[in-house]
Amino acid sequence: MSVFTDQVLKVVRLVPYGKVASYGQVALMVGVPRAAIQVGWVLHQHGDDVPWWRVINSKGRISTSCMEHTAALQKSLLESEGVEVSEDMMIDMGVFRYAPSQEVLDSLN
C-alpha cells in the first residue's frame, strides 16, 4: 500500500457523520489536487475500511454512476445519516459538504 493510498484512507475517515466530501477535495487534502480519480480507485478497493459513501463527485452527485446497485446503496446509507439525496442521486453540497478545520489539515502531515 502506497503512502497516497494510506493518506486517502486517513482523510476519508475524517469525514464526519452526516457530511460528505468530493473526490477532488479529498485529493486536495492528501496533497495531490489532480488525483481525484485515484481517490475513487482507493475507495473501490477499501470500501470495507472507510465511509466511502460520504465521498461524492464535484457536482454533488453520487459517483458510482456505472454501478446502479451500489448507487442505490450509497443513497440509502447517506439518507440514514441525515443527508438529503434526491432521486437523481444529487446532494446539496452547500449544506452537507465537509469543511475540514486547519487543525485537521495539519494532522495529515
Place this chain on the structure above:
DNA sequence: CGAATGACCAAGC
C-alpha cells in the same frame, strides 16, 4: 519502462 484504465475534474457548447 510504456500503455491502458478509471466510483474524476475543469472548461466549452
Place this chain on the structure above:
DNA sequence: GGCTTGGCCATTC
C-alpha cells in the same frame, strides 16, 4: 448542471 473533450495521476499488465 446535461454532454463531450482533454488532461491528471496512481495502479496494473
